[in-house]
Amino acid sequence: MAPRKLLLQLAAVALLAGAQPAQADFYVVVHASNPQRTLTQKEAVDLFMGRSRAFANGDFALIFDLPRDHPRRAAFYQALTGMSVAQVNSYWSRLMFSGQSVPPQALPDETAVAGILRRNPSALGWLSKEPTDAGLRTVLVIKEASAK
Amino acid sequence: MSVQTLARLIRGLLAGAAVAAVTAAAGGAQAQDADPHVAAPSLRLSGFGSVGLSHVDAPAGWGYRREVTQGGSDERWRHDVDTRLGVQLNYSLGSRFELVAQAIARKRGAYAGDGDALEWAYAAYRPNADWTLRVGRVNLDAFLMADYRNVGYGFMAARPPVELYATLPTTLDGGDIARSWFQGDAQWRAKLMVGTAQIGDFHTAEPGRVRDVVGLMLSREEGGLLLRASGARTRIELDLSSTQAAIDALGQLRSLPIPAVAEQAQALRDRLGVSAIWATFLELGLRYERADWQWSAEVVRISAAPLVKQSSAYATVGHRLGDWTPYIGYGHTRDAMPVTPMPAWQAVLTPVLGPAGAVQSQMLGTLITDAVNRSRVHQSGWSVGARWDFHPQAALKLQWDRIHVHAGGPGLWTNAEGSAGRANVATAVVDFIF
Numbered sequence: 001m002a003p004r005k006l007l008l009q010l011a012a013v014a015l016l017a018g019a020q021p022a023q024a025d026f027y028v029v030v031h032a033s034n035p036q037r038t039l040t041q042k043e044a045v046d047l048f049m050g051r052s053r054a055f056a057n058g059d060f061a062l063i064f065d066l067p068r069d070h071p072r073r074a075a076f077y078q079a080l081t082g083m084s085v086a087q088v089n090s091y092w093s094r095l096m097f098s099g100q101s102v103p104p105q106a107l108p109d110e111t112a113v114a115g116i117l118r119r120n121p122s123a124l125g126w127l128s129k130e131p132t133d134a135g136l137r138t139v140l141v142i143k144e145a146s147a148k
Numbered sequence: 149m150s151v152q153t154l155a156r157l158i159r160g161l162l163a164g165a166a167v168a169a170v171t172a173a174a175g176g177a178q179a180q181d182a183d184p185h186v187a188a189p190s191l192r193l194s195g196f197g198s199v200g201l202s203h204v205d206a207p208a209g210w211g212y213r214r215e216v217t218q219g220g221s222d223e224r225w226r227h228d229v230d231t232r233l234g235v236q237l238n239y240s241l242g243s244r245f246e247l248v249a250q251a252i253a254r255k256r257g258a259y260a261g262d263g264d265a266l267e268w269a270y271a272a273y274r275p276n277a278d279w280t281l282r283v284g285r286v287n288l289d290a291f292l293m294a295d296y297r298n299v300g301y302g303f304m305a306a307r308p309p310v311e312l313y314a315t316l317p318t319t320l321d322g323g324d325i326a327r328s329w330f331q332g333d334a335q336w337r338a339k340l341m342v343g344t345a346q347i348g349d350f351h352t353a354e355p356g357r358v359r360d361v362v363g364l365m366l367s368r369e370e371g372g373l374l375l376r377a378s379g380a381r382t383r384i385e386l387d388l389s390s391t392q393a394a395i396d397a398l399g400q401l402r403s404l405p406i407p408a409v410a411e412q413a414q415a416l417r418d419r420l421g422v423s424a425i426w427a428t429f430l431e432l433g434l435r436y437e438r439a440d441w442q443w444s445a446e447v448v449r450i451s452a453a454p455l456v457k458q459s460s461a462y463a464t465v466g467h468r469l470g471d472w473t474p475y476i477g478y479g480h481t482r483d484a485m486p487v488t489p490m491p492a493w494q495a496v497l498t499p500v501l502g503p504a505g506a507v508q509s510q511m512l513g514t515l516i517t518d519a520v521n522r523s524r525v526h527q528s529g530w531s532v533g534a535r536w537d538f539h540p541q542a543a544l545k546l547q548w549d550r551i552h553v554h555a556g557g558p559g560l561w562t563n564a565e566g567s568a569g570r571a572n573v574a575t576a577v578v579d580f581i582f
Contacts, residue, residue: 042333051328051335051369053243054277060243069540086471086537093581094302097196098287098295099248099268102238105190122243 026076027130028140029114031121039139045081047124049091050101055124064113064125065104072110072128079145192238198300200230200577206551207569211562214307215314217264217350219257220562228255230307230577234267234298246272252298257350264346267298267319283323289339289365290378291316292433292446300579304442304475304535306547307575309462311479311527312448314560317345317358317382334370341365347384349523351562357385363429372437380429384452388423395421397512401493404500409509412491416516419454419488427452440468442475457484458525466535473535480528487524487556487566488517521566526557533575542580549573 028044030036036055039047046052047061055061066073074085081088095101104125107113113125118135131138204212204226211220214229221228232254239247250267270284287295296302297313307313322343329336341363348355363380388395398420401413433446445463450456459482466475491513497506533547551571558564 046330046335052277052330053274058277060277062243074540084537085540086543089540089581090302090537090543093196093299094296096194097234097236097250097299097302097581098289099250099270099272099282100295102192102240102246 024075024128024144025130026079026142026144027127027138028124028142029117029127029131029136029138030124031117031119032135032137033121034137036139037137041080041140041142044140044142048077048080048104048126050095050103053101055122059122061124062120062122063104064116064123065106066110066113067106067108070109075144076126076128076142079142082145189239189241192240193235194238194582195233195235196299196301196579196581197233198230198577198579200227200306200575202226202229202573202575204571204573206561206571206573207565207567210558210564210569210571211351212571212573213255213314213351213560213562214310215316216348216560217257217260217318217346217355218255219351222563230300230575231255232298244274246274248272254298257352259350259352259354264318270323278327278329280326280328281323282325285319285321286324286341286343288317288320288341288343288345288361288363288380289324290341290363290380290429291431291448292376292435292444299581300545300577301541301543301581304444304466304473305464305477305531305533306545306577309464309477309479309531310560311481311529312446312460312462315347315450315458315481315525317347317361318355320345320361322361332370334368337365337367337369339363339365341380345382348386349559352523353390354387356387358427359383359385374433374435376431376433378429378431378433382427382429383424384427384455385424386422388421391420394512394516397509398516401509401513404497406496406500409491409493409496412489412493412513416488416491416513416520419520420516422455425452425455427455442466442468442473454485456525458482459484464531471537473537475531475533475535477531478529479531481560482526482554483524483557483559485524488520490514490517518566521556522564523559524557525559526554527560528552528554539580541582542578545575545577545579547573547575547577549575 028039035057047063053060077083077085077088092103096103110127114127117123117125204224206212209222211222213220232252234250234252236250249269251265252267256264268285268287270282270286272280272282274280289295293303293308297308320341320343324339324341326337326339343361345358345361346355347358361380361382363378365378367374367376395417398413398417402410402417404410428451430449436443443465447461450458462477462479464475464477466473493513494506494510497509529549529551531547531549533545536544538544553569555568556566
């Protein structure tokens with residue numbers, strides 16, 4: 001990524017962060033046609049942490065995430081698992097480099113995640129704003145963890 | 149790696165890739181998903197590495213190493229113990245098929261083959277979300293950290309406890325089939341492994357082949373507690389061509405009418421003449437991560453008498469304080485095969501073989517006994533250190549090891565005497581992933 005683009009994105013993120021309340025929720029989202037109505041937090045942890053690969057009906061889930069160095073990603077995993085970003089990365093390095101599982105595919109930003117979720121019935125992702133789009137369904141809301 | 153192994157590896161890979169391609173084509177025709185993101189193959193390049201510097205304070209000449217596939221040297225400042233670079237390619241064809249290759253550059257023993265740099269190369273097939281079948285060169289999942297022992301960023305300490313991890317076999321040329329399932333909140337995993345691997349001290353001799361490996365692994369994870377057990381049965385094959393003359397000479401001494409000499413010669417010959425032997429690996433492991441505490445402990449038993457009857461164990465505990473994780477660990481390993489007593493044959497053999505023959509036989513007995521005892525492993529050590537997660541993809545570790553090598557147990561070191569020894573190893577290592 002070009003430094004200029006990165007800088008712009010960081011600025012955008014900083015603006016967003018400033019504009020939003022300090023405590024935001026995270027929305028775990030699927031395509032509206034996905035038969036999965038809701039997810040428990042445990043099921044979401046299993047999916048995002050590579051423990052399970054499928055929705056309740058057995059279909060493979062295609063899981064999407066933000067890049068490893070995205071600031072919202074750290075907050076999401078802290079809220080989802082209680083783990084710091086370093087712990088999450090260390091955990092994934094164990095799975096990834098032992099061939100057990102590959103981390104969720106990273107997309108550049110939440111707009112891209114929402115776009116994929118809208119198009120793909122097997123996709124699973126998370127957003128930090130509640131989707132208003134009829135093509136998407138929220139299956140779980142996670143409260144942002146209070147800062148330690 | 150031998151030509152046959154390479155050929156087998158390539159055949160395995162091709163077979164896996166062919167199966168993947170055919171089934172992908174068949175599945176693609178009736179694909180439920182028109183979206184390009186489902187079917188589109190994706191290629192991911194990732195990697196890991198460590199840059200380490202250790203100060204080794206050990207008896208003169210002794211060479212420290214973290215695994216016996218490495219060479220050692222008696223230099224005080226060492227950068228080659230932990231330093232390594234790994235690169236991995238994952239090529240996914242949808243959710244069901246994946247090709248994975250991983251290569252690692254690191255210090256290796258003089259007898260390591262060029263192909264050893266290829267850590268894995270396999271084709272994976274997932275018929276559904278619970279089953280995984282892999283063919284090619286895979287990791288031998290017979291130990292808690294075996295899968296990621298080279299990925300420093302993935303574990304807490306500077307290196308996996310040498311008392312247990314130094315002597316393990318290399319990766320498996322073959323395949324495995326794994327199933328994972330949930331029972332309540334617990335996730336279970338079971339894996340069956342078959343294939344061949346290499347084992348031995350790559351610094352001093354041609355590695356032995358571990359053939360017909362059949363291993364089973366069962367693990368259960370719930371609420372941060374991982375419990376696992378594994379067992380493997382395998383045939384170890386050693387190349388005796390370089391020691392055949394000595395074995396023959398011991399055979400002649402064995403038939404002498406002097407019981408003390410004959411008995412010792414017989415015992416030495418039994419030990420040295422092992423060319424193929426069945427071995428059993430048994431393992432129990434535990435990892436517990438809860439709140440800011442991280443515990444891990446493991447026990448391994450390798451039974452391959454008269455070659456080795458090794459029992460190894462370690463325990464490590466760390467406590468996270470923000471970005472810092474101080475930790476302490478203890479490891480111990482011991483070969484239950486006794487130290488071979490030094491033969492004293494010269495005096496009793498002189499009347500029978502004459503002075504020259506007696507001296508020669510004595511030298512032979514001394515040399516072989518020395519070599520046998522040098523390969524024996526009996527060692528324990530404390531590790532104290534701290535991990536600093538200074539970056540989301542990198543960590544610095546500072547570690548101090550206090551090692552006690554027991555008499556007749558220096559096998560984890562290079563060029564070590566059979567006498568007892570103590571060593572201090574101070575290490576600073578930066579581990580990263582990309």
